Amino acid sequence: DVKVTQSSRYLVKRTGEKVFLECVQDMDHENMFWYRQDPGLGLRLIYFSYDVKMKEKGDIPEGYSVSREKKERFSLILESASTNQTSMYLCASSLISGHRGQYFGPGTRLTVT
Amino acid sequence: GDSVTQMEGPVTLSEEAFLTINCTYTATGYPSLFWYVQYPGEGLQLLLKATKADDKGSNKGFEATYRKETTSFHLEKGSVQVSDSAVYFCALRGSGANSKLTFGKGITLSVRP
Numbered sequence A: 001d002v003k004v005t006q007s008s009r010y011l012v013k014r015t016g017e018k019v020f021l022e023c024v025q026d027m028d029h030e031n032m033f034w035y036r037q038d039p040g041l042g043l044r045l046i047y048f049s050y051d052v053k054m055k056e057k058g059d060i061p062e063g064y065s066v067s068r069e070k071k072e073r074f075s076l077i078l079e080s081a082s083t084n085q086t087s088m089y090l091c092a093s094s095l096i097s098g099h100r101g102q103y104f105g106p107g108t109r110l111t112v113t
Numbered sequence B: 001g002d003s004v005t006q007m008e009g010p011v012t013l014s015e016e017a018f019l020t021i022n023c024t025y026t027a028t029g030y031p032s033l034f035w036y037v038q039y040p041g042e043g044l045q046l047l048l049k050a051t052k053a054d055d056k057g058s059n060k061g062f063e064a065t066y067r068k069e070t071t072s073f074h075l076e077k078g079s080v081q082v083s084d085s086a087v088y089f090c091a092l093r094g095s096g097a098n099s100k101l102t103f104g105k106g107i108t109l110s111v112r113p
Helices: none
Strands: A004-006 A010-013 A019-025 A031-038 A042-049 A064-070 A073-078 A087-094 A108-112 B003-006 B011-014 B019-021 B023-026 B032-038 B044-050 B056-059 B062-065 B075-077 B086-093 B101-103 B107-112
Touching: A004 A087, A010 A019, A019 A031, A019 A087, A019 A108, A031 A064, A031 A073, A042 A064, A042 A073, A042 B101, A073 A087, B003 B086, B003 B101, B011 B019, B019 B107, B023 B032, B023 B086, B032 B062, B044 B062
Parallel strands: A010 A108, B011 B107
Antiparallel strands: A004 A019, A019 A073, A031 A042, A031 A087, A064 A073, A087 A108, B003 B023, B019 B075, B032 B044, B032 B086, B044 B056, B056 B062, B062 B075, B086 B101, B086 B107
């Protein structure tokens, strides 16, 4: 079974803090993705990576950065958390072709107070 | 750019009712189409997929047919169960390399006993 794990299910941080969300996949997938999910807006892509040390901006990259130092691990960084970044964050991975779809982690519900 | 439009929700049905969730798309070339399901408190799971016109994806009693002439990929199930209560997302993967998934906004299905 494909396994995508995320470091926390729930996280509460204060405004201005630096926040790290970690994602690990065990299927040797080339592609990894970070989304946020908000009611009424569906899933929006923040960043994705198709190889180690490679990254590309998604639809809403502002206020976020990412790091991919190893193939299995993809980190999302909020440099200075703000209340409008309160959301559900979902990590996913896929083969390079993407033809089998993406495999998702359980999500991290982040609250910024 | 690519886009996916899902019918407005939420949808509430009685157990054993027939389900249709509409999904239409806009894309260039020949996209792959997916339905994902998100059960309460979990990440997204791939429900079914279709990679070319007239393909039918099926899983767990759900079906969807890739209709290129109407650019649609409607999800159907003949008899829903309470355990089908979840959020359903339609998505497409464009035909380019390293293509991302474009998601619809999702629709919440509630099935009452």
